Amino acid sequence: KGIVAIVGRPNTGKSSLFNRIIREKKSIVEDKNGVTRDRIYGNAEWLTRQFIVIDTGGITLQDEPFAKEIKAQAEIAMQEADEIIFLLDYKQGITPDDEAVARLLYKSDKPVVLAVNKYDRQDPNASPYEYMSLGFGEPVMISSTHGIGVGDLLDKVIHEMPPIEEDADENxxxxxxxxxxxxxxxxxxxxxxxxxxxxxxxxxxxxxxxxxxxxxxxxxxxxxxxxxxxxxxxxxxxxxxxxxxxxxxxxxxxxxxxxxxxxxxxxxxxxxxxxxxxxxxxxxxxxxxxxxxxxxxxxxxxxxxxxxxxxxxxxxxxxxxxxxxxxxxxxxxxxxxxxxxxxxxxLNRKIKTSVLNEVLNRAQLLNPAPKHNGGRLKIYYASQVQAYLPTFVFFVNNPDYVHFSYKRYLENQIRQQFGFEGVPMNLIFRERK
Ligand code: GDP
CATH class of the missing domain: 3.40.50.300 (P-loop containing nucleotide triphosphate hydrolases)
Known part of the structure; x- marks a missing residue:
């Protein structure tokens, strides 16, 4: 996956752009299971490309002056990202801080896409051309909060993204x-x-x-x-x-x-x-x-x-x-x-349906499903539909009868019997028609 970093002085709207980009896929991964932290990266997708977005604004240095912080953010972006979105604030125009960020980015050999945020289409004086003096070409005018221009920006980002180096070696x-x-x-x-x-x-x-x-x-x-x-x-x-x-x-x-x-x-x-x-x-x-x-x-x-x-x-x-x-x-x-x-x-293992069902029958005999939500689960049969992530579909009398501890039991049975130790898997329960 490519990595795209959003860089710019504070208050240009990096976080709202970040949120807008990862929300396009409606997949902000919420912190769960006690995993808590500020999110500074997210998985995103546009057209056919998947990539990681970084909000460098979230990278803060303690007790360091502002300028040093921006510098660190830009450096990290230049080092870690494959591509950089340089964000400006339309309402402020080009400020000395923006120019400072631009000077840092000149040193980068990564593609830089210029975007001007908080753009107001109604403004009769609106012109993208003044921003071209920064030396990063014509900017994309956007409003992250209203979603204006973000698609155009992502088109450009994808266009400039270096091709994926496939590690094609299966072995x-x-x-x-x-x-x-x-x-x-x-x-x-x-x-x-x-x-x-x-x-x-x-x-x-x-x-x-x-x-x-x-x-x-x-x-x-x-x-x-x-x-x-x-x-x-x-x-x-x-x-x-x-x-x-x-x-x-x-x-x-x-x-x-x-x-x-x-x-x-x-x-x-x-x-x-x-x-x-x-x-x-x-x-x-x-x-x-x-x-x-x-x-x-x-x-x-x-x-x-x-x-x-x-x-x-x-x-x-x-x-x-x-x-x-x-x-x-x-x-x-x-x-x-x-x-x-x-x-x-x-990761390449595909279990034969007959063997899988034998194991599941035995697992149910050994430890029958408990009553749950007013009924007892009955598994008619199951099959593995995908190798990685190993995904198993269970055809059952009623998916509501699946108790989470019983699901875990079945998962562990499959894991132990078929050597999936260390591998996450996906169990899906479907009502048999
Ligand atoms: P890293 O920051 O996770 O890369 O940790 P390092 O490899 O630099 O190790 C930190 C310290 O722990 C060093 O002083 C190592 O010598 C020591 N250390 C690492 N592994 C072991 C170990 O298995 N046994 C012992 N006794 N010390 C270890």
């Missing part, structure tokens, strides 16, 4: 290693690379400043996504939490499998669960890695306790696999790859 597994600072992500990556000594290449991102690392293990290819983001520390925006958040979003977005790293010597925090929430929202397969296991005392006892703790904190990630590792002495790093391979295999 390559893309892995995003995510987690809050200091949990051991870099150490884990280093232990993987050190162990193999088979780094094929560092692929410099052609559009973004991210570097993916290709490795080969047991004859199989993997790409570790954005290893540069793990190595590079200490730059001004590295300290902006929302920035690293964004970086995580784009890594997760392009991954086949997500590895969420936790520090097992510490309590799980909101920051951990928020980061895990990204994998949930993007509906990605996930392995939760409890790292620094070498430092955990009484390991035998800790396995049960820590597993329970992780399950309790990551309720929405019930499908996640859990693995305890030590990046330090490389404990179970090999197992991480086994799990990744299993997940990758599961």
């Amino acid at each position: 390559n597994t893309r892995v995003a290693i995510i987690g809050k600072p200091n949990v051991g992500k870099s150490s884990l990556v280093n232990s993987i690379l050190g162990e193999d000594r088979m780094i094929v290449s560092d692929i410099a991102g052609t559009t973004r400043d991210s570097v993916d690392t290709k490795i080969k293990r047991d004859g199989k290819d993997y790409t570790l996504i954005d290893t540069a983001g793990l190595r590079k520390k200490g730059k001004i925006y590295e300290n902006v939490e929302k920035y690293s958040y964004l970086r995580t979003v784009s890594a997760v977005n392009s991954a086949d499998v997500v590895v969420l790293v936790l520090d097992m010597t510490k309590k799980i925090t909101d920051q951990d669960t928020n980061i895990g929430g990204i994998a949930f929202e993007e509906r990605k397969p996930i392995i939760i890695v409890g790292n620094k296991w070498d430092l955990v005392p009484d390991k035998e006892k800790a396995i049960g306790e820590k597993t329970e703790e992780i399950r309790a904190y990551f309720k929405y990630l019930q499908y996640a696999q859990i693995l305890f590792t030590s990046a330090h002495d490389k404990t179970r790093v090999y197992k991480l790859f086994d799990d990744i391979d299993n997940i990758k295999a599961a």
Whole structure:
């Protein structure tokens, strides 16, 4: 997916444009399951293209002067985005702050689309031409609150968007290693690379400043996504939490499998669960890695306790696999790859309808559906209609009789019987006519 960043001085209406763009698809993903935060990115779609929009106005620096904040926002946009919407305010015309933003954007090699917001069609003096002096061509005149011109803007955005680089290699597994600072992500990556000594290449991102690392293990290819983001520390925006958040979003977005790293010597925090929430929202397969296991005392006892703790904190990630590792002495790093391979295999798995129904019949015998909403669920038959996300349609007497805990039971049965550990799935119940 491409990334489009909205940049401009404060009060030009970046957030309302952002909202307007993601609402075109009517899909503002609401925070759920305790995943709370300000939203600065959203998934959007226009014509045939899907892309991610970033509202850079949401990236704020604490206790820093205004100018520095705008500069950081523009820099992040230039670094992370494939394309930039430079937003102005029609009511204010071109201000010195706008000119300052323009000067920053001159340094960018990304396409910049100029848009003038709060445009009033009735104004007899309205003219787009004065804005051309900024050097970004003719602007698109819009009103985000009234929805005027936003379609034209998106047409232009799509037109300028660089073509998608398809990672066409089916045999390559893309892995995003995510987690809050200091949990051991870099150490884990280093232990993987050190162990193999088979780094094929560092692929410099052609559009973004991210570097993916290709490795080969047991004859199989993997790409570790954005290893540069793990190595590079200490730059001004590295300290902006929302920035690293964004970086995580784009890594997760392009991954086949997500590895969420936790520090097992510490309590799980909101920051951990928020980061895990990204994998949930993007509906990605996930392995939760409890790292620094070498430092955990009484390991035998800790396995049960820590597993329970992780399950309790990551309720929405019930499908996640859990693995305890030590990046330090490389404990179970090999197992991480086994799990990744299993997940990758599961993504192409299509269960035969006859076998599926056998398993479901047995599951119902073992644990019959409870009465719910005045009736008892009866499953006539089910079939898998899609490989990834694994989607199963159940034909039943009445979908209202499905109790959520019974749905979870069925899901877990399928997951265990057919090896979908770590993979989210979709169960749909339909009334049989
Ligand atoms: P990142 O910010 O998530 O990339 O974390 P780092 O990889 O930089 O690790 C943070 C600190 O934890 C460093 O001092 C590491 O040496 C240490 N560390 C990472 N993994 C382990 C581990 O498995 N065991 C131990 N004992 N220390 C670890």
